[in-house]
Each structure stands twice: as C-alpha cells, then as structure tokens.
Amino acid sequence: MGVKIRLEKVSFRYGTRFVFQDISVDFHEHELAVIVGPSGQGKSTLLMCLNRLWEEIPGARMEGKVWITLDGQPRCVSDPSFPATTLRRRVAMVFQTPNPLPMTIFNNVAFPHKLLGVRDRNSLEETVRKALMKAYLWDEVKDRLHEDARHLSGGQQQRLCIARALSLDPEVVLLDEPTSSLDEKAARVIENLLLDLKRRLTVIVVSHATDQVRRLADRVFRLQDGSLRLDPSLSLFCVRY
C-alpha cells in the first residue's frame, strides 16, 4: 500500500511552548489511522498541520515538512507556495463539535461549491444529494433541505458536516473526535460511515474512546510527551491491517 501522507521532522509550538517535536511518520492509502493520547498533547494540532489550518491561529508556528500524494503526485503541502485553499479542499476536516454554518441544510453542503463559483442550480442539487447520500443522511433530510441546519439533531449535524467535507471529493479526511458529543447510537452510524470511507480515502481520526479505537483502527498511534509512536497495546486488536 502506497504512502499517502509523510511527516518529516514536524515540530509545532504556540509562542515559545513546544507542543510536539520532530514527528516523522507515514500514513498509507486507504488506511484508517487513529491517534490517541491524553488531552492537551496536540492531537488536534497534529491534524491541523496536515491541512495547514494552524496558520489561522495567532502565535502558532510549524516546522518540518508534510508531503501528501494528491492526484497521484507527492506534493510538499507544508510549503507556503502550495495554496492552502486547494489543500483544504483535498484534505477535508471534521471537528469535534458539529459546526453547521447558520444557514439551511442545502446551503451548508453547497457552501464550499458556491465559494468556488458554482452557480448552476442543477449541478449544486446533484452535488448536495450525492454528498448527503455518502454521509447516510439523505433519507432523513431530503424533505427538509431548506430548513435551518441547526435544527438537526447532534448526530445528524455531525453527518451533515461530514457530508459537507465529502462533497469536495477529498483524498484525505481528518476527523477530530467526531463522536465525542454524540450518543452511542449516533456514534455507531458515524463509525460505520468511517469504515466505508476508508475504502476510497485515507482517514485519520483522533479518538478517546478505547472501544471505538478497537472497532475502527487499522493502526493506532499515541501522541504523548511531544512524540508520536505506534501504540502496541491497542494495535494488537487491530487485525484488519
């Protein structure tokens, strides 16, 4: 299986405080990698290094290189000459708390496409429908696409955010504790969705729930004390890889 993402000596700090140092690791194509570790060790920050979202946080600074294979070509995406907007469309991110924008369900999914200048109603409708189907949400919302997205349940909102991220046809999906604010049933739906996704994409998930890690992960990494290592105790259960 080919390497999809390569981190070379990646260090990160907020002001003068180092979060992690010299992390070098490969993530493979069609892999579902899970990152575990205590709170405050920089798991979410590590995800933000992959799509350069850290650049929007004042005082943050990253060193090292991140390579991602996009359209079959390895690209050094940490280089400022690589457009961050292009990167973020190919490396999608889903946050811990569902964050639908204050607009309708339809407009939430259509939003990134409108940003790209797509105005054709039919093509937008098709994109929205496909994305909602991928996120197992279409049947539940097809009759109320023009309602405020914030009226959906927590699980539905999170799947809407996943649909929005998937609508851009990304090659990598990053998920930061996507089920931590959801109940057991809603979390299981999202877990199944993730297992389905990794057949087509590379998926990196930050998770706290040990059971979930065992159900999902191909490989488990532990981020602790500023370094990232394969977690042997949890990886034992990961038989799929």
Add this chain to the structure above:
Amino acid sequence: MKTTGRFFVLNIWVVGSALAVVSGAGVVIGFVIWRGVPALRPSLLFGSAPPWKAFWGHVPVFDGLWPAVLGTVSVVLLAVGFAVPLGLAAGIYLAEFARGRTKQMLSVAFDILAGIPSIVIGLFGFSLSLSLHRFVSPRIGPCLLLSGFCLGVLVLPYLIRAVQSALEGLPLSLRLTALSLGAHRIQNLRYVLLPSSLNAIATGVILAIGRCAEDTAVILLTGAVALAGKPRSLLENFEALPFYIYYVSSQYTSAEELQRGFGAAIILLTISLGLYLIALSIRHGIGRRVFYGR
C-alpha cells in the same frame, strides 16, 4: 444554607439593579411625555404654516420645529453615513488583520479617541472650520457637513470597538469552519464572520445613531443655530432638535415655551426610535439574504 443566602442577596442585587435602570428610564420618558404631550399639535412642528404644504417644503416654517426635525435627521444620516463604513473597515482591520504592536497602538489610540469629551470634538470642528475658511474658501464656515463629520468622529471609536469585539467574540470553531472548506480569509469574513456578528455590529450602529441624535455640544460649535429654516445645502447652518431643547431649557421665558421644549424631546425620542427601527430592519434584511439567499 450560607450559599443559598448569598445567592439570594445576589439575586436581589441583580434583579433590583435591572428594575432600577428600567424604572429610571421609564420615569424619565414618562415625565417627558407627561409634560410634552399637551404641546404635541401640528403647530408645534409647522407653526402657523399649513401643515401639509409645509411638510413637503412648499411653504417656509418660521415658528415650528419641522426645520429642526429635518436638520436632525440630515445630520444623523450624514454622521452615520460617514462613520459606519469607516468604523466597519477599521474594526475589521483591527480584529482580523492587525497584529502585534500595530494592533496595540491602534487600540490605545481608539480608546483615547473614545474618551474625548464631545465639547472637545466640537472645538476641533470649529477650529477646522476656521482653517478651511481661511485657507480654502471664505464661503466655508460652521455647517451641516462639518457637524455630520464631527459627529461621525465622535461615534467612530465606539463603532470600531463594537465591530472589533463582535468579530473577536466569535468562537474559534466557527472561525475555522469555512477556512477548513477551502475559503479565503476574505470569503470567510464575507460569508461567515460578518453575518454571524451582525447582531452585535447592529447594536453598535444603533447606539451610535442615538449618540448622534442626542449630542448637542458638537453641533453647537459646528453649525447648529436657533433659526435657519429647513436645511438647504450641506454648506449652510441648520436647526437641530437637541440644540433647540438645550436653548429652550436654558432660556425659556414662559411655561408654554418650556412645554414646547418637552414636545421637542418627544419628537427627538420618536426620531431615534424611527432610525433604530430602520437600522433593525436593514439588519434583518441583510441577515436573511446572507443566510438564506440562494
């Protein structure tokens, strides 16, 4: 038990303060209405001129407040029209683009500007008019345009701070949402950050409108006079309600004249309310279009 007691005291304090503020404002407004309502007749606005014709400006009004109403609305619109675009831009710059020392220095400068008494802003406007009179054209003196500009300067720092704190108060998760979907910073600002902080920005604009409508010290020195007729051009003197209220309250000669002052106060309150409702409906209209537009 002790904690419950403390909460009880806190509750009384909080509810009591809120009631005191609301009832205080209620008493003031009630008093103004009680004293002013008997004066509210068409003749208060239009004097002896036929009201309908005077309303459309076909006949001049000599002993009514209609020119002052027009003057107040004009000067407020001028001031807000000058201050809102500038305040919005400066607030956005401070919140989203300025960093480090530049941001610190600008913040201090705007805070100092916010602390300047309105009479000093009036003096600044007056000096400005003298300079313009001497060096640019002898036709320029205290006028409507200058008053609007100076009132704009007066409310500018409040607007800047309102916009800045509205934007900075948005949660990081919302701030990162559109960016994580490939939006540029400007797109993020246009489609997510500004619409989401519209309520707080509108509150700032509404307060600015109120401040412009009530301020007397600035217009006193920069263009308001007791008798000028309806505003004819930006470069001429004008009448304004706060100036009239100030003038009457300090120099009234009869009980009836004082009553007219209270009547003018009611009209000023109504104008503020009207401008407030217009600002609110604009906010509502923009909000709906941005969030739910196709």
